[in-house]
Amino acid sequence: MNSAAVSVGIVSPQRFHSVAPLTLQNGSVLDTYELVYETYGTLNTDKSNALLICHALSGHHHAAGLHQEDDAKPGWWDACIGPNKAIDTNAFFVVSVNNLGGCHGSTGPRSINPNTGKTYGPDFPHVVVKDWVNTQAALADHLGIDVFAAVVGGSLGGMQALQWSIDYPDRLRACVAIASAAKLSAQNIAFNEIARQAISSDQDFNEGRYFEEEKNPDRGLGLARMIGHVTYLSADGMGTKFGREVKSGDFDAGYDVEFQVESYLNYQGRAFTQYFDANTYLLMTKALDHFDPARETKGDLVSAFQKATCKYLVLSFSTDWRFSAARSQEIVDALVRAKKNVASAVIESEHGHDSFLLPIERYTNALKTFLDQLLIMQKGESE
């Protein structure tokens, strides 16, 4: 089978320019903003097969396919999105958007503030998950999509899917939250704070105005990524992948030994600085930390879900300790108490939090079956 047969093929990003002023949750207003997005598959005539992908911390709009024939890697969720894949582009019209505040083309810290003519940088307003959901809804309006068949996301993306079900209960039929949480644990916030400190203590950070001096806090941002990366893998997974294998050096020759795991992490850290913006990293981790839909209902998650009408699928992974199965169970328990339709599965995998990006058979089967079932039911209802 050649790769074109299992891929959405060559895709091109599109732009949505909103001229309606956007009031963010913190009160600040963006007079205009742009979102960059991609779509895969075809919107059917009654516009009932649209599916929104929400990305995680370091994600973006390019979720599937290739931009150019010779791209080294496809979109970040190509394992799950494509013809006959879990998110089947033969059946669904998939919309994948780079979130506001991102660094891959949507308005964010790297954009020019129209009021000052200067790069926003650290002055870009603080955005939260609710803001993202509002802008995604504006994009849906622009595309003529009243109701999504499903809103799907992993990790921080799962949080957006949950927020969708609460804020726009009539605009989605299903919510899929994968390796996610209804709010972060103290330990999880702690890891984010270490990552932020790594960035802000870099001497090139310049209080977020590194671009003014044409510098970049590469060491800090790379370190933040390394910390994140360790928490996305499991101890066993790392053991299997790297063990104590040595990349270079010799134990007999002294201390100058580099383990494979060190080399790998250093590479990941360096590579990240080439495509990610430090201010966006700070913004995204803050949005993660602040997410808590139950804050509006005095800490009661059951009440927070009360208005929701969609079906839910909640998936988690056995060795994910950053967004553990117990966090997903909290979502499920609240949904059951709120009398919402929900299915859940805990997928056996040694790959920790990263599992949600991988083509794990039981995982992709469960996701595909749930999504395909939605269309079957929908068809049944309309007949």
Add this chain to the structure above:
Amino acid sequence: MTLRGDLALITKLINADARVLDLGCGTGDLLASLQAEKNVNGYGLDKDPTNIQVCLSKGVNVIEQDLDAGIANFADDNFDMVVMTDALQAVRDPRGLLREMLRIGEECVVTFPNFGHWRCRAQLGLRGHMPVPKHLPHHWHNTPNIHLCTTQDFERLCHEENFRIIQRRVVNTPYREHWSITLAPNLMASHAFYRLGRPS
């Protein structure tokens, strides 16, 4: 769809729009039928990946959870009916689980294979081997059934716990009732079905 006899019996007991929790829901047949016919808000717990996959294909609310880890995550009085078919004998703490079922649900329905059946008695008593009757086809070394009981044992437990026995049905292996079974249930029934209520 033709339901297994015990499941058809349970379906009759459940009111429209009820909230039902099915412990060890297997491939979700009971819930799928309740959802379709009675608009029931039902959830099933199971731990088997294959069963869960089948449930998803039926659009059943299946939740991956191991009954042996307890069901403390469910709130008091959250369900009208908690059902457990053919799983009591395979769980680690049947007494604790029964208490939990009546904490979560107003009523519960429990079905289990009767170890007091004459075939069990004959195979052990006369032939001297662990019983492998039609209704309990596993051998001693591969059985998942670690807490087998007779209807007499079960009723004794209900008495000790003050569970109210609202209804009892005893059947043979194709889940049919017969006057001979009603006459001597602990000897003649291969399966028993109990509908229980909280202590009055």
